[in-house]
Amino acid sequence: xxxGNDDRxxxxxxxxxxxxxxxxxxxxxxxxxxxxxxxxxxxxMPHLRPGMTLLDCGCxxxxxxxxxxxxxxxxxxxxxxxxxxxxxxxxxxxxxxxxENVEFRTADITDLPFPDDSFDVVFTSAVLEHLAEPxxxxxxxxxxxxxxxxxxxxxxxxxxxxxxxxNRAVGxxxxxxxxxxxxxxxxxxxxxxxxxxxxxxxxxxxxxxxSFGNSSTPEIVRESVDSYIGWMDNLPLFVQSIELGWTDRPxxxxxxxxxxxxxNDPNAFLALGRCEAIGRKA
Ligand SMILES: C[S@@+](CC[C@H](N)C(=O)[O-])C[C@H]1O[C@@H](n2cnc3c(N)ncnc32)[C@H](O)[C@@H]1O
Numbered sequence: 001x002x003x004g005n006d007d008r009x010x011x012x013x014x015x016x017x018x019x020x021x022x023x024x025x026x027x028x029x030x031x032x033x034x035x036x037x038x039x040x041x042x043x044x045m046p047h048l049r050p051g052m053t054l055l056d057c058g059c060x061x062x063x064x065x066x067x068x069x070x071x072x073x074x075x076x077x078x079x080x081x082x083x084x085x086x087x088x089x090x091x092x093x094x095x096x097x098x099x100e101n102v103e104f105r106t107a108d109i110t111d112l113p114f115p116d117d118s119f120d121v122v123f124t125s126a127v128l129e130h131l132a133e134p135x136x137x138x139x140x141x142x143x144x145x146x147x148x149x150x151x152x153x154x155x156x157x158x159x160x161x162x163x164x165x166x167n168r169a170v171g172x173x174x175x176x177x178x179x180x181x182x183x184x185x186x187x188x189x190x191x192x193x194x195x196x197x198x199x200x201x202x203x204x205x206x207x208x209x210x211s212f213g214n215s216s217t218p219e220i221v222r223e224s225v226d227s228y229i230g231w232m233d234n235l236p237l238f239v240q241s242i243e244l245g246w247t248d249r250p251x252x253x254x255x256x257x258x259x260x261x262x263x264n265d266p267n268a269f270l271a272l273g274r275c276e277a278i279g280r281k282a
Contacts, residue, residue, distance in 0.1 A: 020240065022237070023082075026085070028230075029060070041125065043278065044150075048068070049072065051072065052072040056080070057124040057141065058082070062079050078103055080107035109137045121149060122145055129186050135200050138198055153279075156188055158177075158189070165267060167258065168258065195208045195277060202282065207278040209275065209276055214270070221263050
């Protein structure tokens with residue numbers, strides 16, 4: 001997932017060499033290590049049985065993957081991710097937790113290096129929203145599943161966040177983020193389309209739901225806003241938004257300041273949508 005920027009003049013890796021969503025950054029990688037299968041993939045758990053083979057596409061640092069491995073043990077679990085740094089973290093986690101039925105490797109969800117009909121279950125969380133060709137990726141997943149196998153997908157839907165009190169800076173942040181996703185062929189409003197996308201490649205959609213994860217306590221609101229401010233400082237996507245002329249540094253700084261002030265309001269509430277679906281291969 002390159003970012004199409006040709007500036008290669010800096011010493012370390014500049015924005016041009018970095019993945020546009022910043023998944024090579026240790027700080028960004030760290031934000032995914034506390035995600036647990038029991039919570040994030042709860043909808044999938046009732047479908048898992050010991051001995052199943054499972055693939056996690058875009059596994060990040062492997063926090064969810066190792067929980068899925070526990071659920072299907074002694075079945076084999078494979079986690080793949082485009083970003084080598086994520087895979088290194090995932091391997092470390094599995095070793096530390098002594099999870100033996102899991103392996104991790106670098107691979108692209110649109111070009112999975114496995115024979116057809118290999119897995120009982122394919123899981124993918126917070127990945128399809130990044131892709132320019134999400135239906136193609138679902139088609140690849142379909143081909144890697146055994147007949148009767150299940151895909152379980154989670155996809156962000158941040159199109160209509162619940163924000164109170166209404167705040168211009170918070171709104172501007174989400175608009176800019178969405179614009180960056182769109183520029184690279186992704187979409188933050190894709191969750192609602194999961195059923196249609198899955199059916200397009202032949203899945204029978206057996207479960208589909210949407211929910212709002214919420215930042216209900218003032219502490220969580222502040223933590224979330226701190227993360228967003230960190231993204232604005234670190235993600236090539238936001239650097240690029242200046243280069244593309246969508247915004248400028250003073251405006252980004254004023255958005256950050258406005259968000260900080262908003263997050264300190266004890267009434268502040270923020271909830272973002274996500275959709276999850278399970279499809280069966282005939
Ligand atoms: C938002 S993180 C989600 C990580 C994990 N699935 C979770 O839900 O906690 C998205 C992950 O997808 C990976 N990714 C993005 N595009 C990918 C692709 N084309 N193939 C494989 N992984 C990809 C990124 O490197 C990143 O680790």
